[in-house]
Amino acid sequence: MNFEQFFADRIADLRREGRYRIFADLERQAGAFPMAKNYRDGQVHDVTVWCSNDYLCMGQHPEVIRAMTEAVQTCGAGAGGTRNISGTNHYHVLLEEELAGWNRKEAALLFNSGYVANHTTLSTLGNTIPGLLIFSDALNHNSMIEGMRHGKAHRHIWKHNDVADLERLLAAADPAAPKLVAFESVYSMDGDIAPLAAICDVAEKYGAMTYCDEVHAVGMYGQEGSGVCERDGVLERVTIVQGTLAKAVGVVGGYIAASHALCDFVRSFGPGFIFSSALPPAIAAGALASIRHLRRHNELRLRHQERAATLKARLTAEGIPVLPSVSHIVPVMVGDAALCKQASDDLLRRHNIYVQPINYPTVPKGAERLRITPSPLHDDAMMDRLVAALVDIWANLGIRKAAE
């Protein structure tokens, strides 16, 4: 086989479909959020970033930077091993305690990313609980899907956020079989939120465990910010809360929070936990400082929601088709891969505004969009420029408006 030709041909297919991915070459500017330097065509441009998942700008917060810098000075760069073999640093222990308390659970377990947390936990449960049935929301993230696929559990897919469909599948399953219901709280592409209490009601009725991916809610919902489970008063009812330290917490890493026995089980049997070196101590120190700050500062969350609501209202008033998001995520529908990429290119080249196009397979074909994520630091003047730029591009490219 001509391997090189094979690779080149598959990439050519992607280009033809208009969904070849080009990364924006950025240099973030600590203290100047949401501004960044953008390297393109041999030049450097200042751009306003409108699509970061550092939702609350915590990646540049002085307390986080100080905690990380101090930890690098005291502990050095890397952890020096897996958690089991010399790699457990005191900051990992403190961070796991903080995560457990934040999520009102007995324990928490750190992973190197949210992706690994989902993959390892779901595959380990699937491989070790005999006859486990997993009931998975149709729009669950790839990391959950891959984890479930990798495990031996039989998987039932329920219609997105449709509790009646979930109950129909639960009722039809063997009453004696162990069951797990897996879902997210905030769905990151549409910005909708799962009916958590109703999901817990039916899961409890059928004796199922619950698994909630809070990745796009961590830091942003609830009085102390642990997520939508906290906001909706269901933390005590959800068996396993999963999250990331890489989005609103602003650093990197993933976790689950659950009972002591469950965390101890995944710690002891999960390959993705056991066989990978621990996060650097400074990462754990930075995440710890970030979470402690987030717990005390609900005003950040209020400002964040206000910014998102304001942007949605302003775009809607201009006829720009915003999806009916009930969260901080502002998805703007384009509905065509090439147009979506063109809109993004024009924003960057003509307006120095960076919003990455979201194409298949992240969203279905025909549902290509610009996914805008306003933060507490996107001020009114930046918003004026964004709205004007989008109105200009919609007219130039003839993209469909909301009312048409």
Ligand SMILES: *Cc1c(COP(=O)(O)O)cnc(C)c1O
């Ligand atoms: C980003 C994401 C993950 C993975 O988290 P990382 O920490 O970035 O690996 C998991 N679930 C969802 C829904 C995500 O969007």
